[in-house]
Amino acid sequence: MRIAIDAMGGDLGPRATVGGAARALSADSRLDIVLFGQQSRLNSEIARLPRSLAAAASRLQVENVDAVLADSQQPAWALRHGGDTSMARMLACVASGKAAAGVSAGNTGALMALARHTLGTVAGITRPAISTAIPTCNEGRCYLLDLGANVDVGPGRLVEFARMGDAMARHVDGLQRPRVALLNVGVEGTKGSPTVKEADRRLRELVDIHYIGYVEGDGIFSGAADVVVCDGFTGNAVLKASEGLAKMLVARVQATFEAHWSSRLVGLLARPALMRLRDELDPVRYNGASLLGIRGIVVKSHGSADAAGFHYAVARAAQEVRRDLPRRLAVS
Amino acid sequence: MRIAIDAMGGDLGPRATVGGAARALSADSRLDIVLFGQQSRLNSEIARLPRSLAAAASRLQVENVDAVLADSQQPAWALRHGGDTSMARMLACVASGKAAAGVSAGNTGALMALARHTLGTVAGITRPAISTAIPTCNEGRCYLLDLGANVDVGPGRLVEFARMGDAMARHVDGLQRPRVALLNVGVEGTKGSPTVKEADRRLRELVDIHYIGYVEGDGIFSGAADVVVCDGFTGNAVLKASEGLAKMLVARVQATFEAHWSSRLVGLLARPALMRLRDELDPVRYNGASLLGIRGIVVKSHGSADAAGFHYAVARAAQEVRRDLPRRLAVS
Numbered sequence: 001m002r003i004a005i006d007a008m009g010g011d012l013g014p015r016a017t018v019g020g021a022a023r024a025l026s027a028d029s030r031l032d033i034v035l036f037g038q039q040s041r042l043n044s045e046i047a048r049l050p051r052s053l054a055a056a057a058s059r060l061q062v063e064n065v066d067a068v069l070a071d072s073q074q075p076a077w078a079l080r081h082g083g084d085t086s087m088a089r090m091l092a093c094v095a096s097g098k099a100a101a102g103v104s105a106g107n108t109g110a111l112m113a114l115a116r117h118t119l120g121t122v123a124g125i126t127r128p129a130i131s132t133a134i135p136t137c138n139e140g141r142c143y144l145l146d147l148g149a150n151v152d153v154g155p156g157r158l159v160e161f162a163r164m165g166d167a168m169a170r171h172v173d174g175l176q177r178p179r180v181a182l183l184n185v186g187v188e189g190t191k192g193s194p195t196v197k198e199a200d201r202r203l204r205e206l207v208d209i210h211y212i213g214y215v216e217g218d219g220i221f222s223g224a225a226d227v228v229v230c231d232g233f234t235g236n237a238v239l240k241a242s243e244g245l246a247k248m249l250v251a252r253v254q255a256t257f258e259a260h261w262s263s264r265l266v267g268l269l270a271r272p273a274l275m276r277l278r279d280e281l282d283p284v285r286y287n288g289a290s291l292l293g294i295r296g297i298v299v300k301s302h303g304s305a306d307a308a309g310f311h312y313a314v315a316r317a318a319q320e321v322r323r324d325l326p327r328r329l330a331v332s
Numbered sequence: 333m334r335i336a337i338d339a340m341g342g343d344l345g346p347r348a349t350v351g352g353a354a355r356a357l358s359a360d361s362r363l364d365i366v367l368f369g370q371q372s373r374l375n376s377e378i379a380r381l382p383r384s385l386a387a388a389a390s391r392l393q394v395e396n397v398d399a400v401l402a403d404s405q406q407p408a409w410a411l412r413h414g415g416d417t418s419m420a421r422m423l424a425c426v427a428s429g430k431a432a433a434g435v436s437a438g439n440t441g442a443l444m445a446l447a448r449h450t451l452g453t454v455a456g457i458t459r460p461a462i463s464t465a466i467p468t469c470n471e472g473r474c475y476l477l478d479l480g481a482n483v484d485v486g487p488g489r490l491v492e493f494a495r496m497g498d499a500m501a502r503h504v505d506g507l508q509r510p511r512v513a514l515l516n517v518g519v520e521g522t523k524g525s526p527t528v529k530e531a532d533r534r535l536r537e538l539v540d541i542h543y544i545g546y547v548e549g550d551g552i553f554s555g556a557a558d559v560v561v562c563d564g565f566t567g568n569a570v571l572k573a574s575e576g577l578a579k580m581l582v583a584r585v586q587a588t589f590e591a592h593w594s595s596r597l598v599g600l601l602a603r604p605a606l607m608r609l610r611d612e613l614d615p616v617r618y619n620g621a622s623l624l625g626i627r628g629i630v631v632k633s634h635g636s637a638d639a640a641g642f643h644y645a646v647a648r649a650a651q652e653v654r655r656d657l658p659r660r661l662a663v664s
Contacts, residue, residue, distance in 0.1 A: 072520075074520075074522055109518075135580075136580070137579075137580045137583065148517045148518075151517055151524060151525045152525050152526075183569055185480045185483055185564065185565055185568040185569070186441075186480075188404070188406075190406055192483060192565075193483045193484050193565060194484075196565075216568070216569070216572040217568065217569040217570065217571065217572030217573030217574070217575070217576060218572045218573060218575050218576030218579075219572075219576070220573055220576060221573065221576035221577050221579070221580045222576055222580075230569065232517065233517055233524075233525060233528075233566060234565060234566045234569050236517040236548070236549065237515055237517070237548070237549040237562065237566050237569070237570050238549065238569050238570055238573045239549065240548045240549030240550045240551075241549030241550060241552055241553065241570045241573065241574060242549070242573060242574070242577050243549070243550050244549060244550030244551070244552060244553035244554055245553050245574050245577055245578065246577065246581065247469075247550070247553070248467075248468070248469045248553045248554075249578065249581050249582075249609070250581075251469065252609055253585055253606070253609065256606075256608075256609060274585070274588075276588075277581070277584055277585060277588060
């Protein structure tokens, strides 16, 4: 299986993408990877890989692309002028069938716009969505969508999000009967906007989805649901706020420990565990986010992901390929 | 200064409200408190107060009200049938001027509906909002509003929320020039719904508010703004999700420490600090939430607040009285 990678995106650029790609190859012997980006920079990063990854790196292929889409570029600009960038060439490689999936840590809006343009959408899906797996209390995970692709949505879109989240949890995670919930400001039937109430009514009529009704924001983390559906404005705000809170909490725990002499030792003991926790709880950095509803598999790695984070995004893409996700979305 | 308390609301009922009221009296010698609720239950809770609070408890007055508004009651039901409940009588006491402010841990929707009905709204404010102070990275705080009173809002409401948040930060917290931001899915001007873009345009025209533009969800916790404004659906989802995440994080940190023998000691050392952190990071439980734009001061304590949490809500109400908040909202 070949994965195409936009090696120039993200805050760390090739340092994270080349390292992450090599790790993914090392962990999965059935993978091949083609990197799109500035050849000289990619080759120098490949040369700097640790010896332990050298064998895996022989399965890295480099396709030279000089132009890079800046993180600040608007989706509309990307559509008009982004044709020969590393991101667009990666997507074209997926569209041609030469790669089974694509991964980028670049600008999300541009990636979504170019992916729709290049790959199209799955039959029956009006608008693609962005989703990621959030860690839950019971060591499980919950797919939250949409995360920002659609800021103004009607009930029909929310039902589509529910179908896509269900397919993801069912086919990629192997859940028999994923519990699908609608995010609301209360769990009583009288709460919420007209859009949410109408989506609730339509979801109750579906027989092929295990719809469990409303959850409030804490239901995302409580393990009460496997899929939580909301508009992209709310989903984006919740995800970004969670990132901010996780960062603050870890810093506060650290500071609390270090405030007292006796706690300094605790801080030293605790620091590695806390850092690991922060990474795990930063779901997009950890898991990558899937562009759902695109006719092809595209995973967005977090802009600030390091090599470990980028590796997870590549592994996520490979998993979606093996589970044949786009076809599952179409028939679900 | 007299504060009126609905002593029957909240998950813990009189156990939390009577204890919290006594603590508030003990901490602030200029306060008097009148408790509305079932006399026999309130008196038995008062009799069970620790000796250290006995002197303060002599400033607790009990007004017998037999009926209690159930947490499950809808606002519309509360308006029609809630007239002789502990919540309604507490609000009537504020409306009559016999108390300077009111506090309840009961149903938020019913409290907002009854408060609007009984006290009316401040001149120039179309719809009241709910706000609380969220702790930030730099040991500061950020007022987030609306938290659920208004799920469908236009740009005009968002501008009103900005004015109310500004008045709160300026007059209650004493900030000279609070930084007011609008929550969005990106910080670029092209991002967001038409409502958010129009609110942004109008806020830029205001000369008396220090409007700093868009923030994303992580901006609530980063210390970048003193006031963050959004619709009630998003604000509620962000707040509830933050509560859920904080709970999960603290549990995970604890579990991480306890997973190894050497860490058990760490867990024992860390547990008190972690519990305190969890409480501080649960902003509504800690601070209470203010009903802003009501012609009178009403503070909502968290439904699951204990005596310490309820004490903070009472102290918050007293602070808003001293800073003359409703009049500030009207002239701001």
